[in-house]
Amino acid sequence: MANARRTALVTGASRGIGRAIALGLATRGYDVAINDTARQATVLEGVAKEIEALGARALPVHADVSSRSDVAAMVAEVEVAFGHIDAVVNNAGILIAGTVEALDEAHWDSVMDVNAKGTFLVVQAVLPGMRKRRYGRIVNIASIGGKHGAPEQAHYSASKAAVMGFTRVLAQEVGVDGITANCVCPGIILTDMGRVNLDDPTVRKTWHDKTALRRIGEPEDVVGTVAFFASDDSAFVTGQSLNVDGGIVLS
Ligand SMILES: NC(=O)c1ccc[n+]([C@@H]2O[C@H](COP(=O)([O-])OP(=O)(O)OC[C@H]3O[C@@H](n4cnc5c(N)ncnc54)[C@H](O)[C@@H]3O)[C@@H](O)[C@H]2O)c1
Numbered sequence: 433m434a435n436a437r438r439t440a441l442v443t444g445a446s447r448g449i450g451r452a453i454a455l456g457l458a459t460r461g462y463d464v465a466i467n468d469t470a471r472q473a474t475v476l477e478g479v480a481k482e483i484e485a486l487g488a489r490a491l492p493v494h495a496d497v498s499s500r501s502d503v504a505a506m507v508a509e510v511e512v513a514f515g516h517i518d519a520v521v522n523n524a525g526i527l528i529a530g531t532v533e534a535l536d537e538a539h540w541d542s543v544m545d546v547n548a549k550g551t552f553l554v555v556q557a558v559l560p561g562m563r564k565r566r567y568g569r570i571v572n573i574a575s576i577g578g579k580h581g582a583p584e585q586a587h588y589s590a591s592k593a594a595v596m597g598f599t600r601v602l603a604q605e606v607g608v609d610g611i612t613a614n615c616v617c618p619g620i621i622l623t624d625m626g627r628v629n630l631d632d633p634t635v636r637k638t639w640h641d642k643t644a645l646r647r648i649g650e651p652e653d654v655v656g657t658v659a660f661f662a663s664d665d666s667a668f669v670t671g672q673s674l675n676v677d678g679g680i681v682l683s
Pocket residue numbers: 443444445446447448449450467468469472495496497498522523524525526546550573574575576577617618619620621622623624625626627
């Protein structure tokens with residue numbers, strides 16, 4: 433059973449979608465541990481102050497999610513500080529554009545390491561605590577790219593498809609202990625990463641016109657669905673991958 437005061441860990445939370453999720457969870461009554469790499473330390477401190485201004489507790493933790501030792505230290509630090517982790521949001525991700533023929537092996541590996549392996553490592557580290565309490569909410573940020581793909585993003589799409597496949601099996605393995613695992617698949621969202629798709633006005637217009645709601649998403653557009661999967665409103669929903677894309681991928 434969860435305690436009255438909820439706690440969450442959000443990875444890649446210094447900017448973009450992760451920052452919006454962290455602030456959104458703080459608004460909804462969570463104390464929030466916010467992760468990013470050490471090079472984002474100053475920006476992460478700024479997000480911590482924003483969370484505290486909302487009356488919630490903030491804990492900035494530096495870790496590279498693709499490093500098992502960093503992740504173990506991060507989760508241990510959060511569990512000591514907060515006592516437990518109710519919800520984890522695996523949001524940290526990278527995108528390096530390149531056609532299949534131009535892509536070098538190092539780029540393939542780094543995108544897989546952060547997006548897919550990072551999600552696995554964080555989940556593996558939080559599971560003992562969640563199983564012990566027989567409660568947990570795991571929310572993995574995938575992408576519509578993992579469903580329909582986009583040119584020059586083969587490795588990114590593969591990594592996000594991996595996150596969805598991983599989540600479907602995870603849900604089956606952990607449900608017995610009251611833990612749910614779901615994916616949120618953002619569409620085209622205006623962030624530093626999103627600009628890869630949006631800097632070119634022609635590409636931007638194409639995405640705009642492909643979107644049923646005829647607008648590019650803002651980071652805040654992703655928050656409500658993540659909060660739903662992190663909460664008990666979704667207590668009987670697990671193993672799902674829900675598009676939050678304004679209506680690009682209709683399924
Ligand atoms: N922006 C979009 O259009 C879009 C669309 C679909 C999915 N997504 C996904 O949403 C998530 C957030 O993306 P965003 O658009 O906010 O991107 P962003 O680049 O603005 O933010 C990503 C954050 O992750 C952090 N990060 C990167 N590598 C890390 C690592 N190894 N360890 C810890 N932190 C790390 C970065 O420092 C950054 O703060 C990503 O998983 C991304 O793939 C984004």
